[in-house]
Amino acid sequence: MATNTLSFTKMQGLGNDFVVLDGINQQITITPEWLRQIGDRRFGVGFDQLLLVEKPDHPEHDFKYRIFNCDGSEVEQCGNGARCFARFVVDKGLTNKSRLLVETAKGVIEPELGADGLVTVNMGAPRFLPEEIPFIASTNEVLYELALSTGENVTISTVSMGNPHAVTVVTDVETAPVESFGPLIEKHERFPEKVNAGFMQVVSRQEINLRVFERGAGETLACGTGACAAVVAGIRQGLLASPVLVNARGGQLSIAWNGDNQPVMMTGPAVTVFEGMLPAASK
Numbered sequence: 540m541a542t543n544t545l546s547f548t549k550m551q552g553l554g555n556d557f558v559v560l561d562g563i564n565q566q567i568t569i570t571p572e573w574l575r576q577i578g579d580r581r582f583g584v585g586f587d588q589l590l591l592v593e594k595p596d597h598p599e600h601d602f603k604y605r606i607f608n609c610d611g612s613e614v615e616q617c618g619n620g621a622r623c624f625a626r627f628v629v630d631k632g633l634t635n636k637s638r639l640l641v642e643t644a645k646g647v648i649e650p651e652l653g654a655d656g657l658v659t660v661n662m663g664a665p666r667f668l669p670e671e672i673p674f675i676a677s678t679n680e681v682l683y684e685l686a687l688s689t690g691e692n693v694t695i696s697t698v699s700m701g702n703p704h705a706v707t708v709v710t711d712v713e714t715a716p717v718e719s720f721g722p723l724i725e726k727h728e729r730f731p732e733k734v735n736a737g738f739m740q741v742v743s744r745q746e747i748n749l750r751v752f753e754r755g756a757g758e759t760l761a762c763g764t765g766a767c768a769a770v771v772a773g774i775r776q777g778l779l780a781s782p783v784l785v786n787a788r789g790g791q792l793s794i795a796w797n798g799d800n801q802p803v804m805m806t807g808p809a810v811t812v813f814e815g816m817l818p819a820a821s822k
């Protein structure tokens with residue numbers, strides 16, 4: 540194999556799709572331009588995020604997990620990707636464990652492969668302080684009013700799952716202003732690192748419909764950390780009770796959270812679609 544090509548695996552979790560690369564047995568150079576080229580739906584392979592497997596920094600952990608959006612940005616966390624990451628390292632024989640300790644840019648997550656083919660991930664505890672999101676606010680609230688450049692206001696809850704989320708409650712996700720308000724919230728000046736914008740419809744105390752306009756990727760068919768953030772926001776507002784079934788456009792996730800500093804547990808599928816080769820970034 541020419542050294543200027545890389546083997547990759549295409550995977551998806553509820554239609555949120557990924558290019559997964561073994562960065563332990565391959566020497567991989569990542570640049571924003573290369574990410575955008577490979578991530579392009581027409582000129583490249585196409586992905587919402589690229590997931591990179593690396594050796595951990597600390598020997599008590601199993602892997603390091605790096606995540607890149609298709610716009611070329613590196614980010615702290617990806618929930619659907621975490622399930623696919625776990626499936627990948629097991630299927631590739633990079634581990635003989637089924638429960639893993641995986642380092643991310645913001646803490647250690649614990650995916651576990653179930654006998655039923657689903658993957659459950661301890662996503663860690665949510666964070667709410669404005670400086671932890673980060674979100675510019677003078678006080679720490681459950682709800683904030685966000686003034687959009689169009690003159691409209693949206694009421695949001697802010698949650699960090701390692702990556703930032705702004706969740707707004709809507710009456711019907713199908714008619715929610717995802718395309719119009721999504722980009723305005725994503726790039727709002729009160730979010731210095733931008734934000735993932737979630738639109739949540741409460742079906743019952745234990746079921747929601749959810750659409751997410753993702754930071755650096757636009758609307759995806761599902762967002763794992765977005766589902767975690769929406770359920771946490773709904774429980775904090777007294778609208779939901781754990782566990783919650785989350786209906787994304789691409790399928791269903793189960794999210795559990797017992798409040799306070801407890802971890803958020805996410806369960807859902809992880810599917811391998813195909814294997815391939817792609818051009819390595821020029822040094």
Ligand SMILES: N[C@H](CCC[C@H](N)C(=O)O)C(=O)O
Nearest residue numbers: 617618619702754762763764
């Ligand atoms: N767009 C997100 C990263 C991917 C999250 C999503 N795909 C998930 O499953 O959590 C961000 O910039 O924070």
